[in-house]
Amino acid sequence: MAAEQMRVTKSADEMTKSTNRLRPLLRLWPWLWRYKRVLLGASVALLVAAAATLSLPVALRYLIDFGFSAGHSQHIDAAFLAMFAVAAVMATATALRYFMVTWIGERLIADLRAEVYRHVLTLSPVFFETTRTGEVLSRLSTDTTLIQTVIGSSVSIVLRNLLLFGGGLVMLMVTSPSLTLMILLMIPVVLVPILVYGRKVRRLSRASQDRVADTSSTAQEVLSSMTTVQAFHREPFETARYARAVEGAFGTAVQRIRSRAILTFLAILLMFGAIVLVLWLGAQAVVDGRMTPGELGQFLLYALFTGGALAALSESWGEIQRAAGATERLIELLDTPLALQVPARPVALVAPVKGEIRFEAVDFAYPSQPERKVLENFSLHVRPGETVALVGPSGAGKSTVFQLLLRFYDIQGGRILLDGQDIAACAPGAVRESLSIVPQEPVLFADTALENIRYGRLDATDAEVEHAAQHAAADAFIRAQPDGYACFLGERGVRLSGGQKQRIAIARALLKNAAVVLLDEATSALDAESEQAVQQALDELTRERTSLVIAHRLATVRSADRIVVMDQGQVVASGTHQELLAQGGLYARLAKLQFRDA
Ligand SMILES: Nc1ncnc2c1ncn2[C@@H]1O[C@H](COP(=O)(O)OP(=O)(O)OP(=O)(O)O)[C@@H](O)[C@H]1O
């Protein structure tokens, strides 16, 4: 608990640094301004409703001072008729305001969600190495929901009550300047504690949202790795971990609601205390004949409106501050830089891409470990149509070569050229379009086999998908599934075996039909028979395209045009299978181990 407290205090300190507490909300303005017509309509409705409300006390005074004296029954009729008319106007305007303001709230959130999501999807892997996906999800759902309630309701409550407060104050002035002066003197006494506490509520609100995000990211991570959790029998451990996160969130929430409760207490007590005092003075004025009973009635109603408006304002103030906190978290996400140096005016690759690849003295360290060079002075030239195999011990940097070609990271030294064009000068998307990868760990989506393969090329026909599956030796096992190609593969493809997942991934890459093929241990999980079947397809795939093939099983790369041996981020040898054997280096050693039995 002490640790939790510390964290809360820390983020509270960070908050105080921000110069303006509501500034984050201003960032929402451009989004709101897109719907200026609705905004205008809502404002008109708001004004009309407030004006109608403010005219009611006048009708009341009329009623008391003229209607109740004998012989003025027509005044009574007129007064009640007027009151009903006002009520009708008020009802209409309020309903319209509700509709329009809520509409804007929903619209804003829909836009904001889509925009934040779009932005997050463009972020480089660096972002996802440092941020937990659960955290992002929480911001997308919880924080946007909070903003939605505030824009959809609290803002209109605030505006309405600001109007009522202002209008009420003016009308109080009109009704009795001396009594109003009394009220004005008391306003600071009422407002100062409210503002002080409001500030506190906001700080705690941000902390509270952070804790909620903690709980959901904890859960998200565990739920997506259930079999590992259960295999190690870590359910009690994970349950306790989640419970701690939940308790942390609860603790922060309690602090928040305590401040809110105190805020409410202060607001109501101070406000009504002030009104009672003023009323007491008013009653004396009526007794002394300085005021008519109707005027006092009117004054009383306005005082109630004004006081009620102030109470509602203080109530919503906390909400709005919470929303400011949530907006801040969302905007933070939106402001996250790409981490990748993408030129403002990218150079286009000349179509069709031939697939010549050149690494020139590339130095690279992953951003999370900037001092540890994973590739050092790495040079490699792959001619169009050539098949080059990358072999070497685990951790040598083979997959990293693919990551860099895919332009997931910026390199620290050297150049990477595709068709003679520095890929750093191109749009990352354009570079990736010309590469087709079968990753070391195939990633499938919770969808059907058909759609999972079609992910390689979205406009492929069913027949093309099946054709690709046949070539990847995936057709037979897909057809053996209960619904064939329409079979649901489960989240991340959990319903398939490792080798089956690989073949789906290969089919996907085949379908993409890009100029360059990157195979990272594409057949490592296959049995000898399926591997042979797939290998034929891969040979066909790699024959007419530039291909980079990573494999531990040297048997699969013997047919490559050239084999490049990597160790500790550098090329240590290169040549054909026979040449490398003859050289007797690392490759010969690996080959001896692997082919000993054969
Ligand atoms: N995202 C990352 N952040 C930091 N370091 C990383 C990251 N990915 C890989 N590394 C490190 O970079 C080095 C090279 O990794 P890489 O994945 O390229 O190896 P590999 O040759 O493909 O090995 P394997 O044959 O086991 O797949 C490793 O030491 C690894 O720890």
Ligand SMILES: [Mg+2]
């Ligand atoms: Mg690898």
